[in-house]
Amino acid sequence: MREAISVSGLRKSFGRTQALDGLAFSVRAGEVHGFLGPNGAGKTTTIRILLGLLRRDAGEARLLGGDPWRDAVELHRRLAYVPGDVALWPNLSGGEVIDLLGRLRGGLDPRRRAELLERFELDPKKKCRAYSTGNRQKVALVSALASGADLLLLDEPTSGLDPLMKAVFRECVTEEQQRSRTVLLSSHILAEVEAVCDRVTTIRDGRTVESGTLAELRHLTRTSVSAELEAPPVGFSELEGVHDLQVEGTTVRCQVDPEGLDGVLRRLTTAGVRSLTSQPPTLEELFMRHYRTGEAAARSRAETPR
Amino acid sequence: MNAVKGLAGIRALVRLILRRDRIPLPIWVLLLAAVPAAFAATFAELYPTAAERQAFAEVAGNNPGLLALFGPVFDPSVGGLTAWRVSILLAVVALISVLTVVRHTRTEEEAGRRELVGSTVVGRHASLAAALLVTGAANLALAGLMALGLIVVQDLPVGGSLALGLAFAAAGCTSAAVAAVAAQLTQGAGAARGLAISVLGLAFLLRLAGDVGGEEGGTSWLSWLSPFGWAQQVRPFADERWWVLGLAAGAFVALAAVAYALSSRRDVGAGLLPPRDGPAVAPAYLRSPLALAWRLHRGLLLGWTAGFAAVGVMIGSVTGTVTEMFTDNPQLQAIFEQLGGQAGLADLYLSAVLSLLGLAAAGYAVQAVLWLRSEETAARAEPVLSAQVDRLRWAAGHLFFALVGPAVALTALGVAAGVVHGANTGDVRGELPRVLAGALAQLPAVWVLAGLATALFGLLPRLAPLSWAVLAVFALLTLFGEVLQLDRWLLDVSPFAHVPELPGGEVSTTPLVWLVVLAAALAAAGMVGLRRRDVG
Structure with a gap:
């Protein structure tokens, strides 16, 4: 199996809103794939379709050789997911949630768990109610990274982390890559994607704008x-x-x-x-150029940091 | 000066609450305001002469079951009978007031929205004051409309009509203040609701225990410890005792003051008790969706079971004293013999109270099923479902508690009531199974509600909270359906109409089996829907 994820002609609408409109891209096994797009581009919808939480209206989606909707449960044994907006049970402690999610996925490495807790400087004894957004994100990250999953689906996983913790996160992703795990990293932070990704797909309004290695994308610009x-x-x-x-x-x-x-x-x-x-053009420039058309231009200017 | 500063921005907050509640608030106010007028019309039609009303009042005023539910009849006029019969709705007004206050105080804090609001030019006490203000105003509007309906539509005396309206407002406002205090004590909104509702439940039981023996009963002083008792002791249409409203006003002011004092002493988001740390590692059992559901539902299960056991003890002890008391009364002996004598009367009372508690247990079932929906909308379902967990297995974890939870609570109720009542009559062996069967007979109807909520959750998730409205309609049919002389087919819509009246009534298993089949079919439909739909 060469492709961990392959998606083509993917469509999904919510009422009158067309969230995905013919999206196509593929992620090769063992690569770190950046998934770039402004807010509302359809990144989270795509990931939730890949997780089998949403049902696609049309198009093809293959995940680890299976159908994400039909084979959801078996596929989830081999993947770990970190949502962008982590919601946890207020009366459980962080440590309990890490273990619970790990066990629900089919196990987690206690040594890696302890090491990650230390690196992310997370106190697992605190109740989830007391955690800040960043700390809730760390709970989800530790649980996902300590699992033995082949594929990591990370949806803007660092939006609540401080720069120090973002650096720790990048190290962790690089380590995952060395263990030949596949990572789909959705983000609108270009420096992050530039630092860790092999290949990148940019999307806008539910459609693929471009997909390729960083070198290929530069070649086009x-x-x-x-x-x-x-x-x-x-x-x-x-x-x-x-x-x-x-x-x-x-x-x-x-x-x-x-x-x-x-x-x-x-x-x-x-x-x-x-x-x-x-x-050479930075990803920032690439990104700006892709979205500097029509109404999207104003949005991307407002959202792209610095 | 500080007090004024503390309330800065209250106007905007009041508007915010009114905007958010613009649909439910007018609905409950109008709906509840219309009920007394409807009852007055029914009583006027059913008992047109004073003699007929007198006869009805005599029976009602001496039936312990009715006394416990509705309190004493103070006056056999149309107004007096109306005030007596609608008194059960005081609990509904109280409940809605509690939910409204908690929703706009502790829920906001828990969700972190209070923080955003607190960073603007808004005083420390403004959100608490705004919630109390809106709830209080809604209660006064209810009082006014209720009185207006009775005066204009039914042509009842102005004084009595106003007194009845104000009695409702008094109960609602006092409950709102109880909720205001509870919202300061706990960190979670659910716990605050639970605490306030427990206090109201206790107040209702005190009133029940006080009234069950009638006005001359030895326990009648207990009613005076309860806001529900005060509301009834205003005695609308029976030489209104306006001063009793002062008791409620005093309690409101005192409780509100306590809430303010507590709120100025604590941090935003914090409860009065400091948060405790949890374990760094999950216990070994916490490894399945069912285990997670147990962890989330156990507090609810414990609360309902303890509450039902307490109610059971109360009912059991009351049932005994009731029957003794009435056998001492030779004048009513004949009527009681007709009703089946001492034992028959006890059975009548028990079955009436158990059917009421069946409705409460259905509330628990709906609450437990809707937990699924709140897990989904709060995005807490996502991490579980992205693990190696099938949707149905995830849902089954919660549904298990929706089905078994009410069974456990009703068992606790039946055992407690049966043992205590049995001990009083000296026949635990005989009474326990009969009372327990009466309690458990409610279960199929309770499950129908759980099934309905599951079906809505699976097929029309946005409409899932409508389960509460359906339960409310069934409750109204049970409580008032026969008095309002509704058609049989309409009464039969409620699953509770098919529950045999146990102990004492005829045991028929056929309807129970059908109810279980219906519940299972509804739940299955919900599961099929959940399988097919988008989550989140």
Whole structure:
């Protein structure tokens, strides 16, 4: 089984709201797959369909070789899930919930449990009622990471964690990858996905925007080039694949398609380069570009941090 | 100055409560306000002459079962009989008032919404005061509309009508204040509701024990310890004793003051008792959906069982004294012989009270089933269902307690009442099985309600809380159906109409079997629905 998750033409509507509209992507066994999209894009709906909590209206979904709706119970033996908004039983302690969920999944490694409690600095004796959002998230994370699951479905699992704990989380995901476990990490925090993911799928309005490795996604995008030259630049506007050209005296700034880079560099060296910066696009830029269309643009600007 | 600051923002909070309750609040006020007028019309039609009413009042005023349920008849007029008969609704008004206050105080705190509100320009006491204000105003509106209905539609005396309305408002307001105190003491809203309802249950039992012997009974002073007793002692349409309303007002002020004092002493979100830590590791048994359900339901089960056992002891002891008392009365001897003599009378009383408690047990069953729905809406079902747990197994854990819980509680009731009553009559061996059978005979009807709630949960989850409305309709049919002379088929809609009147009545198993079949079919339909639908 090469693909842990494969989804195609997935549709789901709630009343008049079309949550998923032909979503397609696949996650290979053993990879950490980023699942990116703004709030309301359909990430959680997708995960809940994969968990067999929601029934798809149309389309195909395979999870670990089974049907997520029909084979839910058997599949759940092999997966662990961390919801974005963790709700727990107020009168049970954190430790009790970790154990209970672990046992319901079919067991959990007590050594790993103790180690994770320490790393996440979580007091398991506190009643869930007394936990903050971040601590409730830690309870779900410890329980999922200490289980022997083949597949981890993580739905914005770090939204309540502080930067220190986010770093611990990234370490843990990297460790899971080394144990050749598959991880689907839904997020709208790009730095997180960039740091740990092999491949990424971006979605918007219930549809896949793009799917591929980080390198492939970069390949599809432009590089921003900024150079100070010895002579005023000429002829850049005639070059293929150059966008957003700005010329100020001897300084030139532009966005270049990958196939246009060669021509741009030749033209730059002809004029004589004093300084040159070229930046691969960060996921932030990728993300912004995908959502900077129509109404989605305003939303993503408001939601993307910094 | 501090008091004023503490109430800052109350206006906005009152509006918020009115907005959130804009549908249920008018419904219960209007519905309850209409009932007394309907009863007055029925009494006027059933007993048009003073002599007929006098005869009815004599029977009602000397029947211990009716005395226990409705209290003494103070006046044989249409108004007097109406006031007597609707007094059972005082408990309903009290219950609604408690639920309203807790919903807008402790529930808000538990959900963390109070924190958001508290960060705005809102005083420390504003949310408590707003909840009491709205509940109090709703009770006064109920009083006004109730009186208006009696005066305008039924042409009853103004004084008595007002007194009856105000008696209801007094019981409602006192209960609201009890809830206000309870909401300060516990950390969870469920516990606060449980505490306040227990206090009201005790108050109802005190009234019951006080009234069962009639006005001259040796225990009549007990009624004066209960807000329900006060409401009746206002004696609407029987030389109203307005000063008794002062008792309720005093209790309201005192309890509200206690609630305020407690609320200024504690942190937002905290109870009076400091939260205790739990175990770092789960006990070995906590490894299945059923074990989790036990952990979640055990408090409820314990509370209901203890409550029903206490009620059983009470009923058992009262039944004994009732029959002794009446055999001393030679004038009524003939009537009692007709009713089946001393033992027959005890049986009549027991079966009447047991059918009432059957309704209460159905409330427990509905509560337990709807727990499933709240697990779902609070997203607590998600982590369980994403583990290796089938939906039906998850639901079965909770349904087990919805079915077995009421059985345990009714058994406790039957055993307690049977043993105590048996000890009084010197025949525990004979009485215990009879009373226990009477209690357990309610179970099939209780299960029908559990089945109905399950069916709604599985098929139309958003409408699941309607189970409460259905139970309320069945309760009204049981309590008032025959008096209102409703058609037989309408009365038969309620499963409780098919429960044999035990002990004493004819034992018929056929309807019980059908009820069980119906309950099972409803539950199965719910399970099929749950299998097919989206969760969350």
